[in-house]
Ligand SMILES: Nc1ncnc2c1ncn2[C@@H]1O[C@H](COP(=O)(O)OP(=O)(O)OP(=O)(O)O)[C@@H](O)[C@H]1O
């Protein structure tokens with residue numbers, strides 16, 4: 641249970657077309673991540689799937705059945721938002737029970753599902769607390785628990801972790817991935833976080849201005865981005881895009897090289913540059929380098945520590961087999 645299909649779905653707010661005709665199939669059990677710049681329509685798409693917004697035209701199918709006119713509560717989907725939206729005066733147990741109460745689930749069955757969800761989310765010891773007595777991560781787990789007990793055909797997550805601090809995000813990311821492993825329920829997850837997208841997704845959908853730029857597994861997008869936009873969007877730090885004479889040598893309008901695919905030397909190499917900012921993370925060193933024609937700054941990543949400082953001159957050599965080529969329209973040349 642949980643295949644979701646969008647057939648020529650469009651959405652306009654007044655005169656503004658936010659989603660042009662869009663086709664997308666999300667297979668049952670798949671973990672799909674939507675990424676794209678702010679305002680590209682990720683939340684709108686999720687809300688169209690959930691039924692919280694009406695499509696302007698086209699059809700939403702859930703498990704082969706046209707759900708376009710089915711109200712949100714009857715679609716069998718559960719949505720988790722960035723803001724937890726818990727009831728402050730209710731205990732965790734009552735917050736989780738709430739949607740089941742609305743749906744008329746028996747008390748015994750409610751208790752069974754609450755125990756199972758609490759165990760899965762490490763909330764067993766907190767069931768009698770109120771949301772105000774929980775950390776941000778625990779609150780978000782309650783919100784996820786409230787979605788789980790509905791036993792939905794699919795979970796829709798809209799940036800569920802973006803209010804959490806870095807350490808909690810990592811923990812919750814792993815918990816959601818484990819939850820998906822265990823439940824095998826379809827999940828659609830919107831995020832701005834590169835690491836979340838790359839590590840959680842079976843399939844990433846890259847959106848720009850309501851259009852799908854590319855759909856593929858994280859490593860497909862990393863290794864063979866179909867255009868400059870996807871090349872620049874997937875991967876952190878971003879791929880370096882180099883124009884001009886250097887690109888022309890490769891019969892391309894633009895060449896791309898990722899920061900991690902460029903060797904650095906103090907004495908020799910293909911491109912010479914001067915270090916602007918050196919970021920020493922211990923595990924890696926990121927250098928932002930000026931002076932390479934057609935690409936300013938160029939970012940390079942070196943494993944571990946490299947004792948390089950602002951103002952140092954370095955040489956960089958891209959790995960030949962890791963170069964990406966794009967034509968004048970920005971499309972990949974293979
Ligand atoms: N109710 C609305 N009325 C008018 N315009 C809207 C409405 N909701 C969204 N929009 C517009 O639709 C576009 C897409 O918005 P949406 O919230 O889907 O973007 P998003 O990709 O989720 O962005 P973000 O990453 O910032 O959350 C934006 O230009 C936004 O201004």
Ligand SMILES: [Mg+2]
Pocket residue numbers: 682683684
């Ligand atoms: Mg959004």
